[in-house]
Amino acid sequence: MIEQKPLRGIRVIDLSRVLAGPFCAMNLADLGAEVIKVEMPGRGDDSRGYAPRIPNSDDSGYYYSVNRGKQSVTIDLRKAAGAELMLDLARHCDVVVENFSPGTMERFGLGWERLRAAHPRVILCSISGFGQTGPMAAAPAYDIVAQALGGTMSITGQPGGEPTRCGVSIGDLAAALYGVIAILAALRERDLSGAGRHLDIAMLDCQVAWLEDALARYSATGMVPQPIGSRHPSITPFQHFRAADGYFVAGCGNESIWGRFCDAIGRGELKDDARFAANQIRTANHAALDSILQAHFGAHPRDHWLARLEAANVPCAPIATVAEVARNPHLEQREMILRAGHPAFDGLIVPGSPLKTAGVSARPDTHAPALGEHTEAVLARILGYDAARIAELRAQQII
16 A cells, blocks of 8 residues: 555644634645644643643543644744744645634734735635624634534533533534535645635634525424424434443434345334334334333343344444443454553553545654744754854743
């Protein structure tokens, strides 16, 4: 297999912190881009202080999980000389990623117009809660705010229960991935036009884009979608079940699978029950079917049912804990469970990259940088600064 990364030769400045921006830039690094993370001297990314602490060190596992494969440079952007230094770096880069509140880059003297004047081919990706325009642009936001206002929390959880935040930060992660898509598209457009772009990615926009069929159901029926647990609103059965010793899921996306499902669990008569004759009818009668199936599955252990369903080629799986995910041999073979390159603790696990190409082997760099680890090397290599100039910047507390 060849080892090749498609973004080799692309240089990215990552001005972002915490999750949405760092996750976006990390995926670019996984694809081969050189990512230079610019952090505040002495403090760094806020997430460096987040739990959990990595054993034998003061490093944050949170920070490590979304900043692998980057170089860390410390620059105080609040100072005019720091902004000028950042502008000099930007002249040698292809992409700048930031997730400050709208207007912050302008206050630093690094807004789009100034970046574009310095480097017409640069691409600026701005990720924010509500976007660079609109009446809410200046409002503060976190992942939970985007999930709430974007409708996600209103359709997540058990029927009649309290609104529930998704177990992963999909407000941040959705914006990060749309940021990656937008950057890749802008790089392609730049190949044709020669000009950079200012990309405006809003967490709220991305949550609305991920409402899937909820908007269609609301507009077509006039009924406001509600939380329905693990059940699918349009496909039945498609949910979790409780066996004698644990939970599993199964889904019947068409009539052929439904028939195999019934035979596999020893309830072939359900195929002939008028209440369950077709998917739309089963969905209308989901409560009656659920009562039958839940009582039936409680009679045997989870592995008993999964073996039968797997033999019948019915989509199914145990509801795995994070510990079980970490030990999954399929994920290990797919290089999705990786040992992080931490100098003091070799037991740290991080996810691999899901961006794979047939015939290509390209493992991501799993080392996340110490604060300012690469400051001198980057300034010397990219800007040609000598030791005296770097010492002067340190004395002025610019870096």
